[in-house]
Amino acid sequence: MMIFTLAGRELRSLFLSPLAWAILAVVQLILGFMFLSQLDTFLQWQAQIALLENAPGTTEIIVAPLLGNAAIVLLLVVPLLTMRLISEERRNQTLPLLFSAPISMSEIVIGKYLGILSFMLIMVVLIALMPLSLLLGGELDIGMLAAGLLGLALMLASFSAIGLYISSLTRHPTVAAVITFGALLLLWIINWASNSDPNGVLAYLSMLHHLQPLLRGVVNSADIAYFLLFIFSFLVLAIRRLDADRLQP
Numbered sequence: 001m002m003i004f005t006l007a008g009r010e011l012r013s014l015f016l017s018p019l020a021w022a023i024l025a026v027v028q029l030i031l032g033f034m035f036l037s038q039l040d041t042f043l044q045w046q047a048q049i050a051l052l053e054n055a056p057g058t059t060e061i062i063v064a065p066l067l068g069n070a071a072i073v074l075l076l077v078v079p080l081l082t083m084r085l086i087s088e089e090r091r092n093q094t095l096p097l098l099f100s101a102p103i104s105m106s107e108i109v110i111g112k113y114l115g116i117l118s119f120m121l122i123m124v125v126l127i128a129l130m131p132l133s134l135l136l137g138g139e140l141d142i143g144m145l146a147a148g149l150l151g152l153a154l155m156l157a158s159f160s161a162i163g164l165y166i167s168s169l170t171r172h173p174t175v176a177a178v179i180t181f182g183a184l185l186l187l188w189i190i191n192w193a194s195n196s197d198p199n200g201v202l203a204y205l206s207m208l209h210h211l212q213p214l215l216r217g218v219v220n221s222a223d224i225a226y227f228l229l230f231i232f233s234f235l236v237l238a239i240r241r242l243d244a245d246r247l248q249p
Contacts, residue, residue, distance in 0.1 A: 002103045003111040010115025014081070020119065023077050027070075028126060034069050035130045038062045059141040063131040064215045067148040070127050071155050071211060074120075075184050078156065081119065082163025083177035085112050086242075090171040095245065105242040109235055113164055120156040124149060144217030151214025154227035155207060159184055161234040168241045 014020040042061050089095040098108055128149055134140055162183055167176045190206045203209045210223040 001107075002101075003107050003114065006103075006108065006111025007114035007118065010085070010112050011118050014115070014119050019080065023080065024123065024126070027073060027077060027123060030073055031066065031070055031127060032130065035062070035066050038065055039134075058134055058138055059131075059144045059217075062134065063140065063145055064148060066131065067127070067152050068211075068215055070152060072188075074123070074152075074156060075159065075188060076181070078120070078159040079163055079177040079180035079184070082116060082160055082167055082180060083173040084167065085116060085164050086168040086238075087170050087173045087176045091173070099242075099246045105239050105246065108242060109164065109168075109238045113160060113235060116160045116164065117157055120160055121153060124153050124156065127152070141217065147217045147219050148215045150219070151211050151223075154214075154224070155211055158207065158227050158230045158234075161231040161238075165234040165238040165241070168238045 039062055042058060086095070089098065128145075131140060131145055163176070163180045166180045166183065167173070170176050170179075184207075187205065187207045189208075190202055204226070210226045213220055213223055
């Protein structure tokens with residue numbers, strides 16, 4: 001199918017770019033340092049923690065903060081990966097070639113989205129290797145770890161969807177990156193404005209509000225639905241944007 005051909009082309013182009021490799025290396029370096037720091041703190045306080053009733057384990061103390069930090073770090077770098085998805089096609093004037101090909105706008109958008117999403121999932125797998133290494137010398141709450149990784153994957157999928165849409169609005173990748181970062185940061189910190197009304201509209205719109213339960217191991221259908229609806233909405237907006245471009249004389 002053309003969707004998977006486009007997705008493979010997008011993924012290959014990412015790995016041919018030094019930026020993608022640099023991002024992979026930097027993200028792993030930063031999160032590796034955070035992981036080792038959290039592990040060192042846990043080992044220092046392990047004796048005191050063991051005396052507590054219902055003492056938290058390694059998953060709560062090490063893994064959950066690691067995944068939360070990963071979400072923040074990736075919020076900073078995902079715009080750099082999504083900025084060129086469509087804006088570069090527009091800048092290089094290759095977008096009309098895609099429009100003239102026997103492929104629909106939906107296939108173009110979904111193909112590019114699956115390509116960038118594959119790269120994001122590779123990063124999630126690399127991040128997951130850090131907590132899984134703890135199994136060599138201890139125990140993990142696998143259910144809580146799986147929920148946290150699911151939350152991180154859904155978060156990255158949402159980042160990618162909004163980045164793809166914003167990339168379709170401009171011919172300048174740098175502009176797309178800045179706008180994407182601003183939009184993601186707003187959706188992240190909007191949770192602070194909802195402290196007075198935890199069940200209000202602002203709380204529901206906040207990504208952090210829906211990620212935190214998953215990091216605690218609580219899988220709620222409302223949180224999953226939020227991310228899926230978010231992804232679907234921005235993919236549809238991107239398709240409509242390309243349709244409008246195609247119909248222009």
